[in-house]
Amino acid sequence: MFKRVVVGIDGSPASLIAVKHAFKIGKHFNIPVVGMFVIDERLLDESFLLELSSILGFTFYPGISARVKEFLEEQGDLLLKTFAEEGRKSGVKVSIVQVQGIPWKEIVNEADEEDLIVIGKKGKKLIKGVLVSSNAENIVRNALCPVFMLPDNDRDVKKVCVAYDGRENSKKALEIANVLKDVYNYEINVVSVIENLEEAKEREKEVKTVLKEGFRFHGIKGIPEEVLVDFCKKNSIDILIMGAYGKGPVREFFLGSVTTYIIHNLDLPLLLIRTTHEKG
Template identity: 25%
Template sequence: MLKIGRILCPTDFSDFSERAYQYALTLARHYKAELFLLHVVRPVMIGYPEYAIPDSVNEFYGELREYAEEQLREFAKAHAEGGVQAVVAVEEGVVTESVLDFARENSVDMIVMGTHGRRGFQRLTLGSVTEKVLRKAGCPVLAVRQPAHDFVGPESGGEPVYLRRILLCSDFSECSERALQYALSLATEFGGELSLLHVLEHLPSDVQFEGEKARVIHLLEGEVPEKERSCCKIKAFVRSGKPYEEIIKLAEENQTDLIIVGVRGRNALDLALFGSTTHRVLQLGPCPVLAIHA
């Protein structure tokens, strides 16, 4: 079993963060983990700051903080279940940095956040806070966006976590290798099926794809350590096309409960790759997405 001792769930009291909290609460109950419920009070732009009275500004922020703490306590009380009592916290500052700082300072093992899927122009700002945290966090981040397919909830038949089909997207990089270890641990723990997927891009013909397919499947299967091949059912898939489209297609075909992706570092190229694939999987995927850092 994975060792998850501390889970952080940031909230802005929206429906999206409420669903994410349900996941955080259920996982905390399963792993007997400490659960933090965090709200960040963002700085307010004050007109004519040179005329602002410091005591009045401090009083304003104090009242804002007290109100947020009261809302958090009521939120936690309304959603309490299974003996899990969340530790509520309010921070002031930029949301992304506050979440990352809190996670680091409190040695959090997993962050669970809500996001939302939008199309058209609005997709450019989709869940911007969640995505920034997902890229920069030092621990795994689970992104939940009112998916078509859940792995917690009443449909689980009494089990707190119903994780039966996991999809791992691999590009044979170091971050994919770490994500594979995490995926194997989850599949073994919950008796689930693990699908390994690699997508070949820019192939000029079907003939070339068929020639590559057997080789890549062999590579995918070789990624799994010998001692772990009997711990869970493993299937290898190779597709040709745009990575995010093939990831989503396979997830829908297999009724996947969880998509796992490895996330690289923080340089410009890494962020571009994140934007082109993981971003769209977050938007359009049928289930929650778990990001694992190298």
């Protein structure tokens, strides 16, 4: 299913949880896990640092960006060393990458279509961090491969929800949910937002061609993003797996607006899927 796992590291609680899941998946499938630390080049801009000094109250001096870069490199070295040591102790094949650039762009460029990106939903901010929420959302919007986004509250994975609307990316979501079931041993709930009973029957029939058995189907009327958030909260869902940022009319299932709403209104792990031709 996946060739590699690429995990973004910044030392935040969410990124530590992301590493835990990356190791779990990498070990199960015996695939490499790449730990990536990105020095955000925007933090090295001296005009930005001058403005920041007036806000935080530190002394600005010409050339301070070199000291900031040195600090971030040292921070990255320490985080990546810890990542590599923990991975090897866990029996995971690990490698590490430290680069300078825009974090979301570097992580997207590192990952191939056959990979899985794993990131924390909320990273540290300003000088102390690399991955912030806007970076996480930009990764989801631009990555060619699935993105597993973890919040900063860890949980046992017992129940997942797969959002299904018949599009290619939601079919891919079903396939990935089926494969990861061996990793987490969870219960699969499939939610499809429908107009009538006939549509619900057709959707369930389509789902059975992928999952065959061992799932619960829920055909629910309503606004897609509100249905999904409500279902996940009321049913103690531990991971939501869904298509992301597809094209189409504004109110159709799995538009960017739906994905963005879900990201900002559900505080649980999100595994977001898109197919290559749906990028944009």
